[in-house]
Amino acid sequence: MKILWCWRCRMELPMLDEVEYKKVYELYGKGIKSREGTYEERFKELMDYYEEVTGFSETIPNAIMHHRIAQYGGPCEKCGKPYRTPLASFCAACGNKKPIEPVT
Numbered sequence: 278m279k280i281l282w283c284w285r286c287r288m289e290l291p292m293l294d295e296v297e298y299k300k301v302y303e304l305y306g307k308g309i310k311s312r313e314g315t316y317e318e319r320f321k322e323l324m325d326y327y328e329e330v331t332g333f334s335e336t337i338p339n340a341i342m343h344h345r346i347a348q349y350g351g352p353c354e355k356c357g358k359p360y361r362t363p364l365a366s367f368c369a370a371c372g373n374k375k376p377i378e379p380v381t
């Protein structure tokens with residue numbers, strides 16, 4: 278988990294790394310498939326996990342699902358805001374050119 282600027286919410290929020298996101302994705306899928314209980318009850322496991330990892334309580338499952346570090350291309354070396362997309366060649370916030378990652 279890392280606090281990063283979210284371009285969609287226009288505020289700093291906890292974002293999930295790939296390990297955490299995988300778990301959240303599972304719990305989200307479970308909530309979607311479940312037909313029992315209210316909306317809140319079905320996504321309770323997801324909310325509980327999110328709160329446990331981030332310390333923030335969130336009430337909208339979709340808000341959690343777009344807070345994934347990888348989706349935003351990681352933080353800019355200069356200003357710390359995410360690059361917005363993994364394919365961005367420069368930072369949309371400060372104009373810093375993204376270092377070219379060595380192809381492996």
Ligand SMILES: [Zn+2]
Pocket residue numbers: 283284285286287290340343344
């Ligand atoms: Zn957001």
Ligand SMILES: [Zn+2]
Pocket residue numbers: 353354355356357358368369370371372373
């Ligand atoms: Zn930047």
